[in-house]
Amino acid sequence: xQATAEKLRxxxxxLTGGAGEPSDVSTQRLTVAxxxxxxxxxxxxxxxxxxxxxxDLARARQRQRVPDRIITIQDKITEQxxxxxxxxxxxxxxxxxxxxxxxxxxxxxxxxxxxxxxSAQLTKEVDTLRRPMLLRSPDGDTAQR
Numbered sequence: 001x002q003a004t005a006e007k008l009r010x011x012x013x014x015l016t017g018g019a020g021e022p023s024d025v026s027t028q029r030l031t032v033a034x035x036x037x038x039x040x041x042x043x044x045x046x047x048x049x050x051x052x053x054x055x056d057l058a059r060a061r062q063r064q065r066v067p068d069r070i071i072t073i074q075d076k077i078t079e080q081x082x083x084x085x086x087x088x089x090x091x092x093x094x095x096x097x098x099x100x101x102x103x104x105x106x107x108x109x110x111x112x113x114x115x116x117x118x119s120a121q122l123t124k125e126v127d128t129l130r131r132p133m134l135l136r137s138p139d140g141d142t143a144q145r
Contacts, residue, residue: 011039
């Protein structure tokens with residue numbers, strides 16, 4: 001039983017890369033069957049006599065999941081940074097477009113003000129021209145129109 005336990009611990013170290021850090025071998029699933037194959041013992045022997053090895057296998061499985069989560073989180077961070085960069089680029093484009101539109105708006109308002117002033121001036125001239133005038137006749141009489 002002691003020899004089997006040593007085989008199982010050595011196999012678990014090989015599967016996990018030793019020292020609790022996953023290795024390239026650990027890309028396979030950490031299962032009782034994989035451990036039994038690696039150690040060259042039956043699964044029944046592990047279940048029946050080596051509960052402590054099963055606990056170690058469960059902890060190794062948990063450690064294996066953590067790097068997967070970290071990689072997933074890092075992928076999300078990378079993706080979100082890319083989205084942020086895209087949005088910042090869009091913001092710069094929109095700010096440039098907004099500045100152009102603002103310039104055109106200011107120029108249009110200036111033109112409208114000039115047109116209003118010119119219209120007011122022309123209205124005054126038309127009003128002046130429509131006022132009744134005294135006309136003098138060639139014989140010197142003044143007549144109203």
